Amino acid sequence: MSATAVEAPVEAPPPRKKKAIVMLALALALGGGGFASTYLGLWSPAALIGGSAKPDQGAAAATAVVFVDVPKIEMNIPGSRGRSLVLSAAIETDETHRAEVEHLMPRVLDAFTSFLSGIDPGAYDKRGVLEIIRSELVTRSRYVVGEEPVKDLLITEFLIR
Known part of the structure; x- marks a missing residue:
């Protein structure tokens, strides 16, 4: 087949x-x-x-960064052996809140001084004390002035003698 x-x-x-x-x-x-x-x-x-909305110039001017100087704080550290603290700072805000921050500066200064006088003298010798002090001062300035006006705090001088 x-x-x-x-x-x-x-x-x-x-x-x-x-x-x-x-x-x-x-x-x-x-x-x-x-x-x-x-x-x-x-x-x-x-x-x-x-949409492609262009920001207007008025909004850009309102968000311009302004630094308001806090008067220099010079104080003796309580309970220490004759040491003193010198601190200078500036509060970062914008132009719309500048007058409000300047108006409340005596209260801010009082809050800063009362906090700094309550710190244990041995804490100044510890590592990282400047960051802790800065964060506490930001908190106190926001408590006095408000959350919106205070953007940040710059420490321009920190001296322990």
Whole structure:
């Protein structure tokens, strides 16, 4: 008997599967292109949603940083062997709150002095005392003046003699 090999025809995928594969590849290519263009900074989705509102000059002037000097504090450290403390600082605020900070400066100075006089004399010899004092002075200035006006506090001079 002679064997004739009958080759079965190779079936092509149905058009429906082909269409799904093409759509998936197209979606991946477009998604990758969108991600790449956003990552490279060519456009911003947030700008499309929020609009491109330009900040006005009045808002920029209101947020200008201003430093209000706290009068220099010179005091003897209580309970120590004749040591004294000299501290100069400036409160960081903006132009709209400058008058308020200057008006309440006597209360701020009182709060600073009462805190500094209550520190244990041995604490001045510890490492990191300046950071602790700075954070406490920021807290006290925000308590006196308010949260919004006081942005930060800069210690410009800290001397223990």
